[in-house]
Structures are given as C-alpha cells and as structure tokens.
Amino acid sequence: MQISHDHLPLRRLGLAAAGSVVLLGIAAGPAAAHAEVSASDPRALAENVTLSFTSEAESDAAGIAELRVVLPQGIAPDAVTLKEAPEGWKLTATPDGYSVGGAALATGTDAEYSITVRQLPDAESLAFKTLETYGDGKVSRWIEVPADGRKVDNPAPLLKLQPAAPGAKPIAPSPSPTPTPTPSAPTAEPSSPAPAAAPDARKANAADSGSGNGVVVAVVAAVVVLGGAGAFRWTRRSRQS
Structure with missing residues (x-):
C-alpha cells in the first residue's frame, strides 16, 4: 500500500506533538x-x-x-x-x-x-x-x-493578601503577665541609740527610785533611834553610879 506524501507531514506533526506531551509529563513529574x-x-x-x-x-x-x-x-x-x-x-x-x-x-x-x-x-x-x-x-x-x-x-x-479593609487597625498584642517582684535580702540597719523610755516607763523608774530612797531613810531613822536609846541608857546608868 502506498502512503500519500500529503499525509506524511501530518503524521510527523502528530508524532512530534505526542513526544512533546511525553516530555512535558516527564518534566512535570518530579515537581508535581x-x-x-x-x-x-x-x-x-x-x-x-x-x-x-x-x-x-x-x-x-x-x-x-x-x-x-x-x-x-x-x-x-x-x-x-x-x-x-x-x-x-x-x-x-x-x-x-x-x-x-x-x-x-x-x-x-x-x-x-x-x-x-x-x-x-x-x-x-x-x-x-x-x-x-x-x-x-x-x-x-x-x-x-x-x-x-x-x-x-x-x-x-x-x-x-489584598489591601486592608477601611478602618482596619492592628490589634494590640496580648498583655504578658506582670512578673512578681522577688523580695530582696533584708539590709542590715545601722546601729542607733536606744529610744527614750516611754512616759509610763519613766514613772515606773521614778517610783522604784522613790521606794529605794524611802527604805534608806527608814534605816537611817532606825539607827538614830537605836543610837539615841543607847545613849539615854548609858547616861542614866552613869548618874546612878
């Protein structure tokens, strides 16, 4: 059977197109x-x-x-x-x-x-x-x-992305939790003179001081009385002898 020469270009175009499809398929395969x-x-x-x-x-x-x-x-x-x-x-x-x-x-x-x-x-x-x-x-x-x-x-x-809607604004970021302050070690306080005694304390001290003075006076008076009594007895004895 003799093939018309007019059909040869069509066959060649068909084969070329098929080959192109195969090549495209191979090239597209790895990137699919x-x-x-x-x-x-x-x-x-x-x-x-x-x-x-x-x-x-x-x-x-x-x-x-x-x-x-x-x-x-x-x-x-x-x-x-x-x-x-x-x-x-x-x-x-x-x-x-x-x-x-x-x-x-x-x-x-x-x-x-x-x-x-x-x-x-x-x-x-x-x-x-x-x-x-x-x-x-x-x-x-x-x-x-x-x-x-x-x-x-x-x-x-x-x-x-498309342009933002009219009036759209960024949302403020979520607030992060405020860290709790860590208490620092206590600082040594400078030494200071002892505070003055309170009024009640001063009264108590005065009362104690008064009590002490009263005891001393009583002892001195007793000594004077005893001494006077002794002197009286000695004088009386001297007159009788």
Whole structure:
C-alpha cells in the first residue's frame, strides 16, 4: 500500500506533538508535589482568619507524620490555634512558628489541616516555610521564596493578601503577665541609740527610785533611834553610879 506524501507531514506533526506531551509529563513529574495555603479572608489586618494548608504526599514508601512551619513576620506563635487536622494530630508552638503532627498518614495521603490566626499582618504576601517529615524520616523542604518573579524548585506556601479593609487597625498584642517582684535580702540597719523610755516607763523608774530612797531613810531613822536609846541608857546608868 502506498502512503500519500500529503499525509506524511501530518503524521510527523502528530508524532512530534505526542513526544512533546511525553516530555512535558516527564518534566512535570518530579515537581508535581507541592505545599499550598489559602485563607478565609485574604486581606491585610483581617482578624480571626482561617488558614488552610495542603501538603501533597510525594513518597511511595511512607506517609507524612509531621509538618514544621516557620511563621512569617507579623504572626506570633501564640496567635495561632489549631482548627482542624488529621485525627490524633496536635499543634505545638515553637520559637519561630509551630509544628503539627501525630501518627503517620497512609502512604500517598495528602496532609490537610487548618489553623486560626488572630490577625494577619499588614503585608502584600506571606510565606509559610514548611518542612514535611515522613514516617521513615525523609524530609521535604518547601522553604524557597520566589524573588523578582523567578521560579524556584521548592517554593514555600505563599499567600497573597489584598489591601486592608477601611478602618482596619492592628490589634494590640496580648498583655504578658506582670512578673512578681522577688523580695530582696533584708539590709542590715545601722546601729542607733536606744529610744527614750516611754512616759509610763519613766514613772515606773521614778517610783522604784522613790521606794529605794524611802527604805534608806527608814534605816537611817532606825539607827538614830537605836543610837539615841543607847545613849539615854548609858547616861542614866552613869548618874546612878
């Protein structure tokens, strides 16, 4: 059977297109897995916003067991609470963000969870750098932030914000507990002269002093009386003799 030469260009175009699809599929394969974030109210300074995260599974050997997130500037770890997560997963605050995890998910299962943020900062976009840890210890790092419109291999979940609503203002941070002052060691007081005796004490001392003087006078009087009596008796005897 003879093939018309008019059909050859069409066949060649078909083969080239098919090859292009295959090449695109191969190129897109390794980059298919990624982490994403969306918001219930993606506006700057929005309050009580729900952020939903999805981390696609990319391991054929184990499931995702933990997600470690670094919060962008303007969101403190204590301003985040867990709203929804896989059964048994818990959120733990870290110095620069939080971790959420628990028992490893089934292999090939995407990790989906949501948090509530007290208030979004006044910014144009927010990057949530994420580390995915699998049950076998493998770690995927989605921590790169695109700059100048350039593409990156492992982009961090990026949330683009709309301008703040009219009149929106930053919420004052939660007041931190006032530390209880620690009592200091007592300082030795300088020595000082003894305080003057109270009026009652002075009266008591005067009374005691008066009592003592009265005793002395009584003794002296007794001695004088006895001495006088002795002298009288001696004089009387002398006259009789």
